[in-house]
Amino acid sequence: MEFAHLIDGKAVSSDATLEVINPATGKVFERCPRANKQQLDSAVSAARAAFPLWKAQSFAARAAAIRTMAGVFREHQEALAQLLTREQGKPIGQSRDEIGRAASQSEGMAAIDIGVETLTDDATRRIELHYRPLGVVGIITPWNAPINLAAGPITAALYTGNTAVLKPSPFTPLTTLKLGELLRDVFPPGVLNVVAGGDDLGQWMSEHPGIDKISFTGSVATGKRVMASAAGTLKRVTLELGGNDAAIVLDDVDPTVVAKRLFFASFVNSGQVCMAVKRIYAHESVYSALCDALANEASRAKVGDGLDPQTQFGPIQNRRQYERVLVILEDTRRSGARILAGGEVPTGGGYFIAPTIVADIAEDSRLVREEQFGPIVPVLKFTDEDDVVRRANDTRYGLAGSVWSHDPERAAALAARLEVGTAWVNQHRATSATVPFGGAKESGIGRQYSVLGLKENMEAQVVSVLKEAV
Numbered sequence: 001m002e003f004a005h006l007i008d009g010k011a012v013s014s015d016a017t018l019e020v021i022n023p024a025t026g027k028v029f030e031r032c033p034r035a036n037k038q039q040l041d042s043a044v045s046a047a048r049a050a051f052p053l054w055k056a057q058s059f060a061a062r063a064a065a066i067r068t069m070a071g072v073f074r075e076h077q078e079a080l081a082q083l084l085t086r087e088q089g090k091p092i093g094q095s096r097d098e099i100g101r102a103a104s105q106s107e108g109m110a111a112i113d114i115g116v117e118t119l120t121d122d123a124t125r126r127i128e129l130h131y132r133p134l135g136v137v138g139i140i141t142p143w144n145a146p147i148n149l150a151a152g153p154i155t156a157a158l159y160t161g162n163t164a165v166l167k168p169s170p171f172t173p174l175t176t177l178k179l180g181e182l183l184r185d186v187f188p189p190g191v192l193n194v195v196a197g198g199d200d201l202g203q204w205m206s207e208h209p210g211i212d213k214i215s216f217t218g219s220v221a222t223g224k225r226v227m228a229s230a231a232g233t234l235k236r237v238t239l240e241l242g243g244n245d246a247a248i249v250l251d252d253v254d255p256t257v258v259a260k261r262l263f264f265a266s267f268v269n270s271g272q273v274c275m276a277v278k279r280i281y282a283h284e285s286v287y288s289a290l291c292d293a294l295a296n297e298a299s300r301a302k303v304g305d306g307l308d309p310q311t312q313f314g315p316i317q318n319r320r321q322y323e324r325v326l327v328i329l330e331d332t333r334r335s336g337a338r339i340l341a342g343g344e345v346p347t348g349g350g351y352f353i354a355p356t357i358v359a360d361i362a363e364d365s366r367l368v369r370e371e372q373f374g375p376i377v378p379v380l381k382f383t384d385e386d387d388v389v390r391r392a393n394d395t396r397y398g399l400a401g402s403v404w405s406h407d408p409e410r411a412a413a414l415a416a417r418l419e420v421g422t423a424w425v426n427q428h429r430a431t432s433a434t435v436p437f438g439g440a441k442e443s444g445i446g447r448q449y450s451v452l453g454l455k456e457n458m459e460a461q462v463v464s465v466l467k468e469a470v
């Protein structure tokens with residue numbers, strides 16, 4: 001397959017290449033171009049040149065283009081999903097879902113109305129709040145859900161009248177480049193540019209004087225670097241960063257029912273989800289039953305190559321992350337915690353770890369304190385509700401959390417005390433185009449989706465009229 005950057009509506013190659021590994025085999029299966037600084041400059045220039053005309057289009061016209069983009073996602077869903085599974089590792093059904101979801105979320109966001117708000121209108125004055133696009137938005141994405149996490153920021157930037165330069169993770173550049181190729185005729189040249197490259201390309205984007213805002217999804221550590229680099233030009237930033245989501249299971253639940261839902265919320269995409277459940281706190285009265293039910297789910301999990309339709313859980317996406325999770329697994333073993341299920345690391349080329357459930361683990365262990373971002377989840381015991389809220393909140397992360405109970409209102413009262421951007425009741429990972437999503441504390445700055453997410457791509461402008469002829 002041929003891969004190219006999309007710069008100013010043209011397919012562009014580079015002298016340097018990135019090697020892309022299939023995580024199910026650990027072997028390079030494709031190469032794609034790796035952009036240099038001059039190519040980034042060209043992409044930024046093209047985006048700047050396209051901005052005045054694109055900004056002048058109506059919301060309705062831009063929404064129509066976004067709907068065409070969603071149609072392209074659907075039309076090419078199967079081919080994109082096959083490529084996504086090969087580079088990312090996730091089961092093919094979940095790749096199809098990711099692409100379908102990218103389409104529906106884009107359509108949903110492009111249906112949100114952003115009008116002029118009237119703050120005052122009386123006999124003497126009228127004060128209005130307008131929203132203006134910022135200019136060029138740089139979009140930087142991670143490797144865990146490259147298409148979904150590109151579609152949201154693309155839609156938010158373009159629908160609100162900005163142009164964009166999109167850079168995928170060097171671990172998963174292919175599906176994003178393919179998307180750029182498919183969208184070549186959907187937007188006018190320069191409105192959407194796609195450039196693949198290394199981490200250095202992300203840094204150049206964050207520093208670039210021609211880029212007005214960075215929409216970044218990735219780790220906390222890199223998010224901080226982006227913010228520091230962006231400070232030089234006082235760029236706007238939206239940072240969607242990591243999480244260490246707690247799920248609190250109260251004493252009145254049916255542990256078998258909750259275990260099924262929690263298992264999926266913890267292990268989907270082999271735990272490589274920002275808002276996966278990463279710590280489970282269970283009341284002492286349901287602790288053993290919940291542990292048993294989770295272990296039962298884990299023991300039946302089918303782990304393998306995502307292209308096999310029987311596979312439920314694919315590999316860890318890259319060697320760096322695989323080795324990090326193995327270190328946490330080893331640390332957990334050595335700590336004396338009980339591994340109830342999983343913990344096996346098959347030999348062979350792929351980066352596989354079976355879904356692993358850990359009980360009786362210390363609160364200050366790495367597995368509990370850090371974002372594991374892999375298929376190993378601790379189950380901790382609590383007796384007192386105030387104490388469990390304190391423990392859930394005792395972290396610098398604040399992405400999301402959930403409370404599970406037979407009585408949803410009882411759970412809702414507790415959920416509201418979690419220091420997170422989203423607190424769910426009897427569910428986890430439920431997001432939509434019209435509901436804001438983002439992190440509290442070090443899990444991020446700003447929100448994606450919804451009217452809040454769209455306005456992050458715009459500058460508020462007051463137009464204040466004194467109704468006096470002069």
Ligand code: NAD
Pocket residue numbers: 140141142143144145149167168169170198199200201202203204206217218219220221222223225226239240241242243273274275371373399439443444
């Ligand atoms: P990462 O931070 O290593 O990389 C993310 C992107 O940043 C990549 O494109 C990378 O090339 C680029 N990058 C690296 N160094 C850079 C620099 N100095 N300046 C600018 N860009 C740079 O993250 P990852 O390992 O790809 O992704 C996993 C992380 O992403 C996890 O922490 C996960 O929780 C988080 N995540 C958050 C959300 C969310 O919505 N909050 C969603 C998905 C993933």
